[in-house]
Each structure stands twice: as structure tokens, then as C-alpha cells.
Amino acid sequence: MSGAQNTQENPRRARGRPRGWDDKTEQNTIKSLDRAMEIFEYLSADQGKTLSQLASELSQSPATVYRVLITLEARGLVEFDPEEQRWYVGARAFVIGARFLRRTSLVDRARPILRALMERTGETANLGIEKGGMVLFLNQVETHESIRAFFPPGTLSDMHASGIGKALLAFMDEDRFGQWLKGRSLETFTAHTLVAPDALVQELRRTRARGYAIDAEEKNLGMRCIAAPVFDMYGEAVAGISVSGPATRMGWDVTERISRSVVDAARDLTRAVGGSNRHDAG
Amino acid sequence: MSGAQNTQENPRRARGRPRGWDDKTEQNTIKSLDRAMEIFEYLSADQGKTLSQLASELSQSPATVYRVLITLEARGLVEFDPEEQRWYVGARAFVIGARFLRRTSLVDRARPILRALMERTGETANLGIEKGGMVLFLNQVETHESIRAFFPPGTLSDMHASGIGKALLAFMDEDRFGQWLKGRSLETFTAHTLVAPDALVQELRRTRARGYAIDAEEKNLGMRCIAAPVFDMYGEAVAGISVSGPATRMGWDVTERISRSVVDAARDLTRAVGGSNRHDAG
DNA sequence: AAATGTATTTCGCAATATGAAAAATACAAG
DNA sequence: CTTGTATTTTTCATATTGCGAAATACATTT
Incomplete structure (x- = not known):
């Protein structure tokens, strides 16, 4: 493969870098979590969508999107308006984000x-x-x-x-x-x-x-x-x-x-x- | 006086409420996602922790915490300082939170x-x-x-x-x-x-x-x-x-x-x- | 009343998240 | 230079659990 001249251009992780360390960085990511975060980000970009809108636009099952939203809602990261049946970014997300x-x-x-x-x-x-x-x-x-x-x-x-x-x-x-x-x-x-x-x-x-x-x-x-x-x-x-x-x-x-x-x-x-x-x- | 017309104190979901709907609301939440968000929140509350600190304080496996952080890092929700080996809230979280x-x-x-x-x-x-x-x-x-x-x-x-x-x-x-x-x-x-x-x-x-x-x-x-x-x-x-x-x-x-x-x-x-x-x- | 749109749940199966342990690395000390 | 220790990162077997399809329950509209 590419001459793995690990020059110091990628000092990512300092310790513990076993075996095949070329460029497969996203191997250990959690798929379901990543999908959930994709939903979260997508919602935040254009709030006020309904569940089915989100599901179809992300081409995911409504059940999955629903469970993700319910879970995030329990933590206040997203909020649900029962009147309008719409989903929004929650106050908790604001609190956490502000800590950046x-x-x-x-x-x-x-x-x-x-x-x-x-x-x-x-x-x-x-x-x-x-x-x-x-x-x-x-x-x-x-x-x-x-x-x-x-x-x-x-x-x-x-x-x-x-x-x-x-x-x-x-x-x-x-x-x-x-x-x-x-x-x-x-x-x-x-x-x-x-x-x-x-x-x-x-x-x-x-x-x-x-x-x-x-x-x-x-x-x-x-x-x-x-x-x-x-x-x-x-x-x-x-x-x-x-x-x-x-x-x-x-x-x-x-x-x-x-x-x-x-x-x-x-x-x-x-x-x-x-x-x-x-x-x-x- | 409290809300007059809406007799139910829990008007949560307006539609689609099949069968056994008593009070087990958090049955459909995604456990792994919730645990991941717990890690995220915990990190945000006290940033600059190392992986093993987080794992032990949350009494979770280092491997799990690591994968969660890696996944969130890929989306910019958390950031990692390779020098100090410490984890922080990411800029993306700020952007999303501000949308609240x-x-x-x-x-x-x-x-x-x-x-x-x-x-x-x-x-x-x-x-x-x-x-x-x-x-x-x-x-x-x-x-x-x-x-x-x-x-x-x-x-x-x-x-x-x-x-x-x-x-x-x-x-x-x-x-x-x-x-x-x-x-x-x-x-x-x-x-x-x-x-x-x-x-x-x-x-x-x-x-x-x-x-x-x-x-x-x-x-x-x-x-x-x-x-x-x-x-x-x-x-x-x-x-x-x-x-x-x-x-x-x-x-x-x-x-x-x-x-x-x-x-x-x-x-x-x-x-x-x-x-x-x-x-x-x- | 029927049709439509939406939210919520159930269920079985397979995908996959998980923890333990091993491997890899950095750092400090000898 | 070698060893020891602490920490991160990967591997792997296993069963936990997330997933989609379809069913169900309201609400609104035709």
C-alpha cells in the first residue's frame, strides 16, 4: 500500500495503535449511534418536521426515527410539540452546546x-x-x-x-x-x-x-x-x-x-x- | 387554575396510542443511544477528561466509551486533543445547540x-x-x-x-x-x-x-x-x-x-x- | 362514513453493540 | 537501552438489542 511514512501529519491518537493502522479510521464507530446523530443533525438543520417527514427524507423506517427521537426527547435534546406533532431541538442541546x-x-x-x-x-x-x-x-x-x-x-x-x-x-x-x-x-x-x-x-x-x-x-x-x-x-x-x-x-x-x-x-x-x-x- | 379542557394530565402523544397505554412511556427508547448520550452529557458537564477517567466514573467499559466518543468525534460533536489525550465538547454541538x-x-x-x-x-x-x-x-x-x-x-x-x-x-x-x-x-x-x-x-x-x-x-x-x-x-x-x-x-x-x-x-x-x-x- | 395521514406498538430475526482480554503504544525510570 | 506501568485501541465470541414491516389507534379531511 501507500508507503506508510507516518510523518507527523496525523498525530491523532498518541498511544495504543495496534497493527493495521493505515486509514480505516471509522471502523470502530457505532453505526446505530451514528445514524441517530444523523437524524439529530438533520432535524436541527430544519426544525419543525413531523416524524414521517423525517423518516422519508432520511429514507429510514419511521419506527427507527421514532425511537431515536423518543430517546433523545427523554434527555431533553429534542422536544416534541403535541399540538402540531412536530419535532424541535431541545433546550438540553443548547445547554450542552454552550459548554463548547x-x-x-x-x-x-x-x-x-x-x-x-x-x-x-x-x-x-x-x-x-x-x-x-x-x-x-x-x-x-x-x-x-x-x-x-x-x-x-x-x-x-x-x-x-x-x-x-x-x-x-x-x-x-x-x-x-x-x-x-x-x-x-x-x-x-x-x-x-x-x-x-x-x-x-x-x-x-x-x-x-x-x-x-x-x-x-x-x-x-x-x-x-x-x-x-x-x-x-x-x-x-x-x-x-x-x-x-x-x-x-x-x-x-x-x-x-x-x-x-x-x-x-x-x-x-x-x-x-x-x-x-x-x-x-x- | 390549571389547564381546563385537557383533562388528561399527560397529553403527550395525540395520535396512535395502541393497547396497553398505561404509564410505561420509556419502553421504546434505545438503550445504547441513551447510554451514549449519558456519556456525552457527562463529558460536557466536566470537560477535559481522559478516556479511562470517563469510563471509570461512569462505570462502563473503556471500549464502549471509546467507541461512543469516536463516533461522536466523527460528527464533530466531541473533540479530542491528541497532545493531552483529553476529550471535549465539539463545535458541532455548539452549532446544533444554538439552533434551539x-x-x-x-x-x-x-x-x-x-x-x-x-x-x-x-x-x-x-x-x-x-x-x-x-x-x-x-x-x-x-x-x-x-x-x-x-x-x-x-x-x-x-x-x-x-x-x-x-x-x-x-x-x-x-x-x-x-x-x-x-x-x-x-x-x-x-x-x-x-x-x-x-x-x-x-x-x-x-x-x-x-x-x-x-x-x-x-x-x-x-x-x-x-x-x-x-x-x-x-x-x-x-x-x-x-x-x-x-x-x-x-x-x-x-x-x-x-x-x-x-x-x-x-x-x-x-x-x-x-x-x-x-x-x-x- | 369512509378515506387518508400520522403516530405508536408488536414481533421475530439478524445485525451489531458489548465486555473481557489482548495488543499496541507512550512515558518514566532504572 | 531496557524494563515497567499506564493508557489507548483492537480483536473476538456472544447474546443483547436495534431494526423493519405490518398492525393498530387516533385525528382530520373528503
């Missing part, structure tokens, strides 16, 4: 910085990380203005059409970027979305040069966004801070002022999590 | 109200509901002050020692309150916590009379909280809005001013979700 944020103290450390950034710029400040090739918004501090951008925490967004996403891509090493781009079709959201890989690469180069990313109505018309990367102790871009608002208030005249604040905030957070920016001169 | 908030538009409607409340009072404003005998914090808008209360969304808190909790209890019907109190031991958090049922009942009566609840350092020393209930279309208290801050800034002299704002905010939200307050005179 506890691990990385990133959010805790980011909050005061996001707050200060919002105060200084007057626009909504956001924190996001890369997860599975997408941007995951972790937290935000909203502006006082009545017209404002709003990404609920937990939102997933495409990287190529997001300020934070482009900030992360710009500071990614070639390998990972190639990996990300490979076989990916860049969806069009507005007329300004960068869908041609060449155009994206070029923009990322500029982004890298200036130190921050600009999303000029590339996801939503009328919305601008300025983002900068946050680095961990290994100098890898692990998160991004952005400021987003309506294009009417985020004109090119204020870009420089805002971008300076965003870059400063990202640098503060980098410092707060013990990171360092290897791209910094000096 | 999408169902109830409560949070969406509450945000502008919470924001206005924070602006008017200068203190952190919170939104919470009752879930399984506890208060579940859904959202908050933080104050600008550097010393402030902070309940991360997703936090569960005891009802008897929480402003929102007491506001909900005070406007609960006798039956449900009795149900809640029955066999429950009220934990002591500070010297001010109301742990004697009589004292709690008396305080709830006062709460009901004045229309808002006061948490005077009953959970955390130095923290005060004023809360008011939000009603749904049936006049049931389904949520609570509160303002919380350090006792130094929330003295008795400002209680009246703040409480008025909180009650107004709760009334606004009640109206925004199409609810009505049956306790209102006229």
Missing part, C-alpha cells in the same frame, strides 16, 4: 476587547474561528445603532465571502489553503462575491500585505466588514475579529480609522491568549 | 427590549426561561461598566436563588408550584438564600403583589437582581427579564427606578410575543 465555549477561553478573553472595539468604532464587533472549512461565529457585541449587522452565535458562514474568513485564509499556509480550495466551488452571494479562485488569491495577497481583510458587500448587499486575524502561540491564525455594519456608515473614508482599531483589537486578543504573530516584522 | 434558539422567536423579540433596558438602567439585562425546574439563561445585553454580572447563555441556575426564577415561581399556579417544591431541597448559596419553604412562599407572595422579584445577594454575595415575568398568550409566565449588578450600584434607593424599567420591559416583551398578563388589574 467554556473550553477555549478565547471567548472570555475576547469579550472586553470586542466591547472596546465596538465602543471605538460604533459598529458591531464579531469573533469567529474556522471550523470545517467554514467560519463559525462565536460571539459578538452589538452596536447601539438601530440598523446593524447581526450574526447569531453559532452561525456558519462561507469563508470566501466573509471578512473573518478572508482574514484567516490570507494568513493560512499554502498547504492548508490549497487543501481548502481543492474541489471547492465558491458560491455566489452578490455581484461582488469573489468566485474566481485567481481573484480570491490575489485579494488574499493584498489582505496579507495590509494586515486586514475587507468584505465589501460580498455576502450581503449593503453590508461591509473589516476583519483581522488572531494568532495562537504557534503563530497560526486561529480566529478573527471583525467589525461589520451598513455600507452607508462604513464608507472608504472611515476604513482606515476602523481598520486600525480592528487590527489593534486582534493584536490585543492575540496577546491575551498567549499567541504571537510570526508575520509581524521584527 | 431559532424556534422560539423569544430571543429575537427580546433583544431590542433588553438593549433598551440596559441603556436605561445602566446594568446588565438578562432573559431566561424555566426549564426542568431550573432557570435557563438564553441571552443578555451587558452593561458598559467594568464591574458587571455575567451569566453566559446556556447557564442553568436554581430558581429559588435567582431573580428570574422567583419571578416565574411567584406567578406560577399553585399546582405547578407545589409540584416544583415537592421533594426539593433548597440549596444554600449565601447567608441570604431563602432555604425555608415558608420564607420562600412568603417572599413569593410579596413578589406577586409588587409585580417584580428581588434577588438580594441570595446567590452571589455582592450581587443584586431585579426581575419581572413575561407571559404568553394563555397568561402563563413563560420567561423572565432581569437586571443584575453589584449591590454597590443597585442600592435600595434606585430599586424603584430600576424595577419600573424592568416591569415595563417585561410588559413590552409580553406584548411582543402576543402574550397577556391575566394578573393585571383591568
Whole structure:
């Protein structure tokens, strides 16, 4: 088979790796549990379905889906509305999911910085990380203005059409970027979305040069966004801070002022999590 | 009075109830799935455990726990740190859990109200509901002050020692309150916590009379909280809005001013979700 | 009243989850 | 470098148990 040069690219499990360890990773997974989680995920993506809808759309037996839902319901992970005969994500799932944020103290450390950034710029400040090739918004501090951008925490967004996403891509090493781009079709959201890989690469180069990313109505018309990367102790871009608002208030005249604040905030957070920016001169 | 028309106290499933339907509800649950979810919940409650820790603490076979974790990891519901050999809640769980908030538009409607409340009072404003005998914090808008209360969304808190909790209890019907109190031991958090049922009942009566609840350092020393209930279309208290801050800034002299704002905010939200307050005179 | 749509249960069988133990690995100490 | 110990990961035999099809029970609609 492939020359199993177990270079350190896959350090998955450190101990106990008997015999044939090539690439059959999902051999020991529990099938029924995986199917159950598939149902759970599917339900969460589009709530308010009835049992038979779920069963047919997942092409599974209604009995199976029913048992899974009943079991999850007993734990509060899903909820059932007897009136409408519909299934929803339960409060317990919210409680458990929210505990994800506890691990990385990133959010805790980011909050005061996001707050200060919002105060200084007057626009909504956001924190996001890369997860599975997408941007995951972790937290935000909203502006006082009545017209404002709003990404609920937990939102997933495409990287190529997001300020934070482009900030992360710009500071990614070639390998990972190639990996990300490979076989990916860049969806069009507005007329300004960068869908041609060449155009994206070029923009990322500029982004890298200036130190921050600009999303000029590339996801939503009328919305601008300025983002900068946050680095961990290994100098890898692990998160991004952005400021987003309506294009009417985020004109090119204020870009420089805002971008300076965003870059400063990202640098503060980098410092707060013990990171360092290897791209910094000096 | 409790639900009038629906005589059965357990209207769970509306349709399809063959034969022996007495009270053996959890007969059809999937055992292995339930055990897996137990592991998942247990891990989420105290992250950063190693495999053998989890196995021994749950008194299950390491092999089983391992397979469950591997399966959940494949879906991103849990994550594994190869360096430290420790398991954590995954980002996917956060994404799915956050979708719980999408169902109830409560949070969406509450945000502008919470924001206005924070602006008017200068203190952190919170939104919470009752879930399984506890208060579940859904959202908050933080104050600008550097010393402030902070309940991360997703936090569960005891009802008897929480402003929102007491506001909900005070406007609960006798039956449900009795149900809640029955066999429950009220934990002591500070010297001010109301742990004697009589004292709690008396305080709830006062709460009901004045229309808002006061948490005077009953959970955390130095923290005060004023809360008011939000009603749904049936006049049931389904949520609570509160303002919380350090006792130094929330003295008795400002209680009246703040409480008025909180009650107004709760009334606004009640109206925004199409609810009505049956306790209102006229 | 009949038809339709949906939820819930029963039942037998086969898939598969399980625990014990062995194998594989890492780490620490000698 | 070797040994010892702790922990993870796999193997394997077995019976537990999850699964689908069909039956059943409501509710709503025609």
C-alpha cells in the first residue's frame, strides 16, 4: 500500500495503535449511534418536521426515527410539540452546546476587547474561528445603532465571502489553503462575491500585505466588514475579529480609522491568549 | 387554575396510542443511544477528561466509551486533543445547540427590549426561561461598566436563588408550584438564600403583589437582581427579564427606578410575543 | 362514513453493540 | 537501552438489542 511514512501529519491518537493502522479510521464507530446523530443533525438543520417527514427524507423506517427521537426527547435534546406533532431541538442541546465555549477561553478573553472595539468604532464587533472549512461565529457585541449587522452565535458562514474568513485564509499556509480550495466551488452571494479562485488569491495577497481583510458587500448587499486575524502561540491564525455594519456608515473614508482599531483589537486578543504573530516584522 | 379542557394530565402523544397505554412511556427508547448520550452529557458537564477517567466514573467499559466518543468525534460533536489525550465538547454541538434558539422567536423579540433596558438602567439585562425546574439563561445585553454580572447563555441556575426564577415561581399556579417544591431541597448559596419553604412562599407572595422579584445577594454575595415575568398568550409566565449588578450600584434607593424599567420591559416583551398578563388589574 | 395521514406498538430475526482480554503504544525510570 | 506501568485501541465470541414491516389507534379531511 501507500508507503506508510507516518510523518507527523496525523498525530491523532498518541498511544495504543495496534497493527493495521493505515486509514480505516471509522471502523470502530457505532453505526446505530451514528445514524441517530444523523437524524439529530438533520432535524436541527430544519426544525419543525413531523416524524414521517423525517423518516422519508432520511429514507429510514419511521419506527427507527421514532425511537431515536423518543430517546433523545427523554434527555431533553429534542422536544416534541403535541399540538402540531412536530419535532424541535431541545433546550438540553443548547445547554450542552454552550459548554463548547467554556473550553477555549478565547471567548472570555475576547469579550472586553470586542466591547472596546465596538465602543471605538460604533459598529458591531464579531469573533469567529474556522471550523470545517467554514467560519463559525462565536460571539459578538452589538452596536447601539438601530440598523446593524447581526450574526447569531453559532452561525456558519462561507469563508470566501466573509471578512473573518478572508482574514484567516490570507494568513493560512499554502498547504492548508490549497487543501481548502481543492474541489471547492465558491458560491455566489452578490455581484461582488469573489468566485474566481485567481481573484480570491490575489485579494488574499493584498489582505496579507495590509494586515486586514475587507468584505465589501460580498455576502450581503449593503453590508461591509473589516476583519483581522488572531494568532495562537504557534503563530497560526486561529480566529478573527471583525467589525461589520451598513455600507452607508462604513464608507472608504472611515476604513482606515476602523481598520486600525480592528487590527489593534486582534493584536490585543492575540496577546491575551498567549499567541504571537510570526508575520509581524521584527 | 390549571389547564381546563385537557383533562388528561399527560397529553403527550395525540395520535396512535395502541393497547396497553398505561404509564410505561420509556419502553421504546434505545438503550445504547441513551447510554451514549449519558456519556456525552457527562463529558460536557466536566470537560477535559481522559478516556479511562470517563469510563471509570461512569462505570462502563473503556471500549464502549471509546467507541461512543469516536463516533461522536466523527460528527464533530466531541473533540479530542491528541497532545493531552483529553476529550471535549465539539463545535458541532455548539452549532446544533444554538439552533434551539431559532424556534422560539423569544430571543429575537427580546433583544431590542433588553438593549433598551440596559441603556436605561445602566446594568446588565438578562432573559431566561424555566426549564426542568431550573432557570435557563438564553441571552443578555451587558452593561458598559467594568464591574458587571455575567451569566453566559446556556447557564442553568436554581430558581429559588435567582431573580428570574422567583419571578416565574411567584406567578406560577399553585399546582405547578407545589409540584416544583415537592421533594426539593433548597440549596444554600449565601447567608441570604431563602432555604425555608415558608420564607420562600412568603417572599413569593410579596413578589406577586409588587409585580417584580428581588434577588438580594441570595446567590452571589455582592450581587443584586431585579426581575419581572413575561407571559404568553394563555397568561402563563413563560420567561423572565432581569437586571443584575453589584449591590454597590443597585442600592435600595434606585430599586424603584430600576424595577419600573424592568416591569415595563417585561410588559413590552409580553406584548411582543402576543402574550397577556391575566394578573393585571383591568 | 369512509378515506387518508400520522403516530405508536408488536414481533421475530439478524445485525451489531458489548465486555473481557489482548495488543499496541507512550512515558518514566532504572 | 531496557524494563515497567499506564493508557489507548483492537480483536473476538456472544447474546443483547436495534431494526423493519405490518398492525393498530387516533385525528382530520373528503
